[in-house]
Amino acid sequence: MKNTNGHIKELGFINEKYKKSDIIEQIKLLRKKKNAVILAHFYQIPEIQDIADFVGDSLGLSQQAASTNADMIVFCGVHFMAETAKIISPEKKVILPDMKAGCSLADSCSASDFAKFKANYPDHIVVTYINSSAELKSLSDVICTSSNAVKIVNSIPLDKKIIFTPDKNLGAYVMQQTKRPMIFWDGSCEVHDVLKLENIIHLKIKHKDAKLIAHPECKAPILEIADFVGSTTALLNYTQTDKSKKYIVATETGILHQMKLNSPEKEFIIATNNETCSCNDCPYMKLNTIEKLYICMKYEKPEIVLDLKLIKEAKKPIMKMLQISAT
Ligand code: 13P
Numbered sequence: 001m002k003n004t005n006g007h008i009k010e011l012g013f014i015n016e017k018y019k020k021s022d023i024i025e026q027i028k029l030l031r032k033k034k035n036a037v038i039l040a041h042f043y044q045i046p047e048i049q050d051i052a053d054f055v056g057d058s059l060g061l062s063q064q065a066a067s068t069n070a071d072m073i074v075f076c077g078v079h080f081m082a083e084t085a086k087i088i089s090p091e092k093k094v095i096l097p098d099m100k101a102g103c104s105l106a107d108s109c110s111a112s113d114f115a116k117f118k119a120n121y122p123d124h125i126v127v128t129y130i131n132s133s134a135e136l137k138s139l140s141d142v143i144c145t146s147s148n149a150v151k152i153v154n155s156i157p158l159d160k161k162i163i164f165t166p167d168k169n170l171g172a173y174v175m176q177q178t179k180r181p182m183i184f185w186d187g188s189c190e191v192h193d194v195l196k197l198e199n200i201i202h203l204k205i206k207h208k209d210a211k212l213i214a215h216p217e218c219k220a221p222i223l224e225i226a227d228f229v230g231s232t233t234a235l236l237n238y239t240q241t242d243k244s245k246k247y248i249v250a251t252e253t254g255i256l257h258q259m260k261l262n263s264p265e266k267e268f269i270i271a272t273n274n275e276t277c278s279c280n281d282c283p284y285m286k287l288n289t290i291e292k293l294y295i296c297m298k299y300e301k302p303e304i305v306l307d308l309k310l311i312k313e314a315k316k317p318i319m320k321m322l323q324i325s326a327t
């Protein structure tokens with residue numbers, strides 16, 4: 001049986017023979033030799049975050065992909081993120097440690113189904129969350145991330161009607177913030193959408209001195225009682241500047257690594273549904289490992305390869321987002 005890199009034997013051999021520190025040294029050597037940049041999302045395992053050149057949210061990672069001088073982008077995140085980097089910088093080689101690192105939210109909206117849905121609303125502007133396929137992006141007017149969604153929607157003239165896809169939770173939050181009516185696609189993230197209000201209330205009762213901070217992919221009742229709502233970068237920044245000492249964090253567990261590094265004196269409690277579940281671990285983000293990262297840099301695969309016409313079409317709404325974000 002092959003793994004997604006096609007080097008299962010070598011992966012097993014590396015796991016058995018080498019210490020993590022040796023593999024990390026090899027990754028550093030490969031990065032230099034190949035003029036590669038390692039971009040990592042906050043939901044990656046701590047070892048990957050620690051070796052990355054840049055760790056960030058979806059917007060920050062897209063901006064890095066647009067500005068890097070590296071020849072090769074090693075994307076430690078999920079497929080739609082690496083695909084977005086390829087669309088932004090098509091002349092660069094973009095690889096990711098595990099091609100199976102998908103996203104339930106991106107998968108919840110196929111471009112063919114969306115094309116039929118969109119045909120019912122011909123006069124609407126399509127705002128698409130970055131957690132989407134290149135094909136869906138190519139059917140969109142503008143892309144947004146969790147950190148700029150409100151700004152993007154506010155940039156749309158008031159007389160235009162809006163479809164927001166694929167995340168109905170983020171869409172509802174943006175609608176509430178902007179007061180712009182919207183039509184939603186019925187998609188959600190399997191990690192954030194399972195978080196239950198009652199469990200979070202229990203945590204709040206148990207930790208009365210803690211503030212609740214939440215990612216906007218969570219359901220509306222959770223966002224309504226949160227002290228702060230924002231993208232992963234915004235949540236991290238909030239914990240650094242806010243005066244509280246304790247936080248209940250309603251998002252994926254990976255973000256705790258940077259929160260603890262940046263504020264070692266503070267306490268962070270992940271908002272799981274029960275104390276034993278690992279429902280806050282994104283199963284796709286966690287497919288990437290240090291060993292797979294090494295193998296992918298050595299063989300320069302799996303590689304994101306996209307049709308040039310698709311790149312051209314998907315790039316327009318992404319560049320529009322980057323342009324609006326920069327203003
Ligand atoms: P951020 O852009 O806020 O990091 O979110 C990415 C994501 O996939 C959240 O589930």
Ligand code: SF4
Pocket residue numbers: 078102103104105106131189190191192217252282283284285
């Ligand atoms: Fe997708 Fe949810 Fe994982 Fe983010 S946490 S990558 S939205 S499945």
